[in-house]
Amino acid sequence: MGRAPCCEKTGLKRGPWTQEEDELLVDYIKKNGHGSWRSLPKLAGLLRCGKSCRLRWTNYLRPDIKRGPFSAEEEKLVIQLHAILGNRWAAIAAQMPGRTDNEIKNLWNTHLRKRLLSIGIDPQTHELTTISSPLVGPLKRPPASPSTRHMAQWESARLEAEARLSMESSILLAPSTPLPPNKKTNTDYFLRIWHSEVGNSFRNVNIKGEKVACSSPASQASVSGMTIEMGPKPEPELSSSNPEPESEPDHKSVHLYAGFTHSSSSNEVEDSSDTALQLFFDFQGQNDMSFLEAHFN
DNA sequence: AATATCACCAACCGCGACAGC
DNA sequence: GGCTGTCGCGGTTGGTGATAT
Numbered sequence: 001m002g003r004a005p006c007c008e009k010t011g012l013k014r015g016p017w018t019q020e021e022d023e024l025l026v027d028y029i030k031k032n033g034h035g036s037w038r039s040l041p042k043l044a045g046l047l048r049c050g051k052s053c054r055l056r057w058t059n060y061l062r063p064d065i066k067r068g069p070f071s072a073e074e075e076k077l078v079i080q081l082h083a084i085l086g087n088r089w090a091a092i093a094a095q096m097p098g099r100t101d102n103e104i105k106n107l108w109n110t111h112l113r114k115r116l117l118s119i120g121i122d123p124q125t126h127e128l129t130t131i132s133s134p135l136v137g138p139l140k141r142p143p144a145s146p147s148t149r150h151m152a153q154w155e156s157a158r159l160e161a162e163a164r165l166s167m168e169s170s171i172l173l174a175p176s177t178p179l180p181p182n183k184k185t186n187t188d189y190f191l192r193i194w195h196s197e198v199g200n201s202f203r204n205v206n207i208k209g210e211k212v213a214c215s216s217p218a219s220q221a222s223v224s225g226m227t228i229e230m231g232p233k234p235e236p237e238l239s240s241s242n243p244e245p246e247s248e249p250d251h252k253s254v255h256l257y258a259g260f261t262h263s264s265s266s267n268e269v270e271d272s273s274d275t276a277l278q279l280f281f282d283f284q285g286q287n288d289m290s291f292l293e294a295h296f297n
Numbered sequence: 298a299a300t301a302t303c304a305c306c307a308a309c310c311g312c313g314a315c316a317g318c
Numbered sequence: 319g320g321c322t323g324t325c326g327c328g329g330t331t332g333g334t335g336a337t338a339t
Contacts, residue, residue, distance in 0.1 A: 016307070016333080038324065054325075055308065090327060101327075109329095152315050 011046045017056055024055055026061050041104060059070045066098030070107055078104055079112055083126040 013021075034057065035043075037050035046053060058251045059065075070078070074096065089101035089108075096104065111125040121128055162203035 014309080036324075051310090051325085052308075059307075074336090087328065102307075105328075110305055 011047065012041075012049055012052075014052070017060075018136055021048070022056070029061075046124060055102075059100045062099060062100075063120075065100060074099070075107070075112060078107060079116070079126075081106065082112075180210060241250075 024046055028040065032043070034040055034054070039056045039149050040046075040050055040053050041048045044053070048056075077096065078092060081095055085091045086103075088104045093099055093101040093104050108123075116123040116126075
């Protein structure tokens, strides 16, 4: 015995919506709200199932939907969010006002996935499929766990945004050098996301409700001439009430604040600063989103 | 000009989560 | 705690227009 259909199929219209149907749906929702989607079609005089009405409204008719092609910046954001969130299109859409999950999903499947593949990046893992070495040619990269990659990419994006904010702050202090608008937007995206529930879930929660802390304050290592410092870090203060810019980023050191957590299996990350360091090594060489620049500019 | 193939995207389907009883 | 109804999500499909052969 199969699953019962979501609604009576017989007598219901399917396929593309007509303008008259759209008008009926919009008029009804404007006057009454959608209420129960199941009963809406009957009340609105539509020969559609409630599910179809909900889809039409949320993906097409909603007044706050931003139609039109995605900008390069939006595409970049989708890629970065996908690296963090995976195929959670609704979560990605929640960070992109005016864009629907369906739209983003279509963008990913038709454009972005292929684009990443064409530049040698696995669109599911966001991992380089090969590393080319001038001496021995392409090398296979050892696989990293998805959560590790996502965490590291997420942290990388945040670090990048914070570093940029610091730079911008110092630039803004010098009124003779106005900031390019695109740079500002880019930073804002990440810091906004970082302080959203998505960022919160990565900072504070894993499935067992335990902190996965990698917070040995003395942990330090040197990689490629940079000093990596690991340890707990206070949340960046970004509210307008605190206009004090963050301290200037040290060009010789990377602060890998490892107090972040993840929502996947807690077995995948051990509670140690060594793990946090491993995250960096694991991710080094692919945490820079600049590879995308050439494809968007 | 006709046909095949590709790309895009709106819409559908099935499943899981959740709330109310 | 189990059942049922509803909703939302992610994967997939199918129609349509564009492009290639």
